Amino acid sequence: MPDDMQAVWLTVLLAGVTTLLLFPIASPLAWWLARSDSKGRSLVEAVVAMPLVLPPTVLGFYLLVMLNPESFVGGLWFNVTGESLTFSFSGLVIASVIYSLPFMVQPLHATFRAVPVPVLEAAATLGASPRDQWLNVVLPLAKRGYLTGGVLTFAHTVGEFGVVLMMGGNIPGETRVLSIAIYEHVETLNYQAAHSLALGLMCFSFLSLWLVYRYAGHRFEVVR
Amino acid sequence: MRNQLIIRGCLERARFTLDLDLSIDLNEPLGIMGATGAGKTTLLRIIAGLEPDFTGSVAFCGDVWRDGMIDRVPTHQRGLGVAFQDSRLLPGRTVENNLNFATQRAPAVDSRLDYMTLVEALDLQHLLCEPVDSLSGGERQRVALARALLARPRLLLLDEPLSANDGVHRQQVIAHLGDWMSAGGTPFIYVSHAAAELAQLTRQVLILDQGAVRALGKTDTLLDAGNVVPGTEPSSFAAVVVATDNDSRTATLEFTDVDDAGIALNRGERVVVCRDVSEGSGLDASLQPESDEDQR
Numbered sequence: 476m477p478d479d480m481q482a483v484w485l486t487v488l489l490a491g492v493t494t495l496l497l498f499p500i501a502s503p504l505a506w507w508l509a510r511s512d513s514k515g516r517s518l519v520e521a522v523v524a525m526p527l528v529l530p531p532t533v534l535g536f537y538l539l540v541m542l543n544p545e546s547f548v549g550g551l552w553f554n555v556t557g558e559s560l561t562f563s564f565s566g567l568v569i570a571s572v573i574y575s576l577p578f579m580v581q582p583l584h585a586t587f588r589a590v591p592v593p594v595l596e597a598a599a600t601l602g603a604s605p606r607d608q609w610l611n612v613v614l615p616l617a618k619r620g621y622l623t624g625g626v627l628t629f630a631h632t633v634g635e636f637g638v639v640l641m642m643g644g645n646i647p648g649e650t651r652v653l654s655i656a657i658y659e660h661v662e663t664l665n666y667q668a669a670h671s672l673a674l675g676l677m678c679f680s681f682l683s684l685w686l687v688y689r690y691a692g693h694r695f696e697v698v699r
Numbered sequence: 700m701r702n703q704l705i706i707r708g709c710l711e712r713a714r715f716t717l718d719l720d721l722s723i724d725l726n727e728p729l730g731i732m733g734a735t736g737a738g739k740t741t742l743l744r745i746i747a748g749l750e751p752d753f754t755g756s757v758a759f760c761g762d763v764w765r766d767g768m769i770d771r772v773p774t775h776q777r778g779l780g781v782a783f784q785d786s787r788l789l790p791g792r793t794v795e796n797n798l799n800f801a802t803q804r805a806p807a808v809d810s811r812l813d814y815m816t817l818v819e820a821l822d823l824q825h826l827l828c829e830p831v832d833s834l835s836g837g838e839r840q841r842v843a844l845a846r847a848l849l850a851r852p853r854l855l856l857l858d859e860p861l862s863a864n865d866g867v868h869r870q871q872v873i874a875h876l877g878d879w880m881s882a883g884g885t886p887f888i889y890v891s892h893a894a895a896e897l898a899q900l901t902r903q904v905l906i907l908d909q910g911a912v913r914a915l916g917k918t919d920t921l922l923d924a925g926n927v928v929p930g931t932e933p934s935s936f937a938a939v940v941v942a943t944d945n946d947s948r949t950a951t952l953e954f955t956d957v958d959d960a961g962i963a964l965n966r967g968e969r970v971v972v973c974r975d976v977s978e979g980s981g982l983d984a985s986l987q988p989e990s991d992e993d994q995r
Contacts, residue, residue, distance in 0.1 A: 596749050597787035597843075599774040601850050602804035607775075611800075612789060 479672060481648055482656040488670065489564070489652060490632035493571040497579040497628050498621070500572065505583035506613075509590075524581075526574045535641025538570050562644045565654075569641055571632045578631045579624040586620025587613065623691040630683040633676070701760060702726045702886045704854075706745065708755010715910035717741055719755070724916070725854070725886035725907070730897035730918060732890070733907035739890045740784065742907065743856045746888070747781055748774040759854060778806065780852030780861040784890075786839035788831040794842050795827040801849040808851055812879055820875045821845050822868065836863035841872065848879070855880075855887035861896070871900055894922050 504523070508516060508645030524536060540546065542560040544553040549560045552607055560566035590613050598608045636654040645659060660669035702725040710717040717738045723729060731739045744750045746757060748770050757765040764772045780801075788797050802814065818824050821841045826834065831842060844860045861869045877900055880887055889900050897904055897918060904921045906914040914921055 561727060561866075591787075591790070593783070593785065593787045596747075596774075596788070597781065597783060598800070600777075600779045600781040600856075601801045601846065602778075603800075604773075604775050607804075616791065619717050649768055 478647060478651075479656055479668065480487055482651050482653050483675075485564075485648065485651065486633055486653040490569060490629045493575055493632045494579075494625055494629045496568070496572055497575060498625070501576065501579035501583055501624065505580045506587050506609075508580070508584050509587035524577050527577050531574065531637025533637070534574060535570070535638040538566075538573070538638065539642040542566055542569065547562075560600055562646060562650060563641050564649055565649055567639060567643045570638050571635060574635060574638050575628045575631050578627040582620045582623040582627065583617065586617045586623075590616050612697075619691045623687050626683050626687050626691075629678055633679065651665055703758075704744075704746070704886075705756065705758040708753055708757075710741065710745065710750055710753040710755075712738070712741065712910070715755075716912040717745070719745075719912065721905075721912065721915070723903070725888070727902035728886070728900060729888045730891065730899060730901035730904040731888060731907060732892065732894075732904060733913075736816045736909070737907040738910040739907055739912075740858055743781070743858050743888065743890060746854075747779055747856060748772070748777060778853035779856060780850040780854075780897060782840070782844045782847040782858060784840075784859045784862060786836075786843040788834075788839055788842055788846075790832055791830065793828055793830055794834070796822060797831055797842055798827075798846055798849055801846040805849060805851040809977035812848055812851075812883060814849065817845050817848055821872060837861075837865065837868060840864060844872070852885060855885050857887060858890045859892070860889075862892075869896070876900060876936070898922050899957060 489614075496598050503647050504519075508520060508523075510608070539561055542549040544550055544559050546563070552558070552560050552565075558565065560569065562626075595608050595612060598612050599605075603611065617641075634654065635652070636658070639650060639652055639655055640658075643652075643655075645655050653676060657672045657676075660666070704721070704723045704725050706719045708719060714736050715738055719742070731738050731742065741750065744752045746759075748757075748764060753765070753769075754768055755765070756767070764770065764777060792800075798814070798818075801872060818827065821844060823838075823841060823845060826838060826842070831839065834842065840860055840863050844857070847855060847860075861872055864872070872964075873896055877943060879885075880900070882990065889897065889916070891897055901918050903916065904914075904918045905912060906921065918958045
């Protein structure tokens with residue numbers, strides 16, 4: 476059981492770090508997608524959405540190839556930190572950021588697209604710089620998008636299995652997340668332990684989705 | 700140089716090409732008129748730096764704001780106050796919050812026009828805590844006007860700021876606006892279809908027609924009988940006078956045949972002319988379109 480608690484903690488940590496990293500990564504990307512007329516936009520949209528349709532094993536396989544210490548990226552990381560990106564927590568974070576990218580980008584994209592350009596123009600005429608407009612006009616209007624993106628990203632990362640299995644393995648305290656722990660319990664025919672973890676995940680997923688529909692479905696509050 | 704506005708250049712649009720070579724002394728308030736689609740709003744947007752496709756130069760008070768395709772001074776540093784026709788309030792916020800947005804970004808200059816005076820004169824005090832999304836069109840326009848004034852602008856651009864308001868509010872606000880502007884000396888440009896408003900507020904008028912400048916001159920002269928004209932020359936059309944005011948100086952007409960009008964008006968749409976006419980008579984003139992609300 477302490478092993479399982481460790482897996483729960485590791486999963487929460489992984490999902491939390493991934494979500495926090497994706498806020499600043501996905502924001503400019505989603506903003507660009509929402510505002511750009513560039514021909515490259517559909518290309519970028521397609522790349523961002525890839526993890527939605529790819530089997531996680533495919534993604535995991537290429538990440539394993541790209542990030543292992545023999546590869547360029549993995550080697551560079553190894554030289555700088557002395558740590559391998561494969562079969563490590565840092566590697567899992569990178570994988571999760573890529574794997575969950577569409578779950579953050581798409582809600583933000585939708586919410587940014589709904590910010591009316593005329594209102595931004597009006598803000599500019601009132602003396603608001605582009606940064607000021609972003610912080611004080613766009614962000615307050617995008618609260619729902621951030622809530623949705625945050626909850627979906629967190630929940631999706633918690634539910635990650637194939638990618639972790641491919642490039643993280645099953646190292647307790649390092650890469651052994653909840654879904655892997657459940658898998659192992661089933662493999663070792665420990666259905667009792669598998670049940671308690673699986674049921675917990677079910678409840679968590681339901682609660683987070685309910686949270687999204689309950690609050691993100693509402694009209695934004697009036698700022699006073 | 701003081702309050703001199705210079706605009707040279709052109710902007711292509713689907714419906715017209717705006718071709719400008721203007722040097723206007725804004726120490727005298729300027730009115731802009733012209734039919735719908737003549738380029739009035741686009742001209743204001745060029746001055747505000749909101750038309751990235753405009754090629755040419757814009758300068759105010761000797762400061763070059765735009766040179767070729769490059770904004771030397773971006774919109775937010777031009778010291779503007781703009782009341783857009785469609786209001787453009789910050790959604791999901793209260794009236795007070797919208798006004799504060801302007802106040803917080805306004806330069807710290809002395810202004811006769813303080814917050815409470817403005818709120819009372821524009822009849823907004825009972826709306827301050829309302830979310831802007833629940834306001835009527837006229838109320839939204841008055842908030843937008845207050846917001847533009849609270850920005851303490853160097854140059855005020857008003858694009859039909861009262862078109863959705865009823866006659867009472869219009870008259871009230873225009874009277875105040877006239878007082879404030881002459882007292883504060885803030886240069887402003889006022890776009891309107893309503894000749895009466897222009898006569899009351901402005902000293903000079905620019906008439907636009909399909910992107911070209913038809914006339915620029917003294918308001919009194921240009922608004923004189925028969926000259927209220929966005930068209931090139933007077934054209935005859937079939938119209939029936941449906942009402943006149945007491946001294947027969949203003950008449951309300953109704954078009955009976957669209958083709959005769961030669962300007963963008965629909966059948967049954969009404970216009971007002973300043974001319975000696977009697978009810979039931981026909982007219983031979985070109986006219987300035989006026990929306991229904993202007994009659995009230």
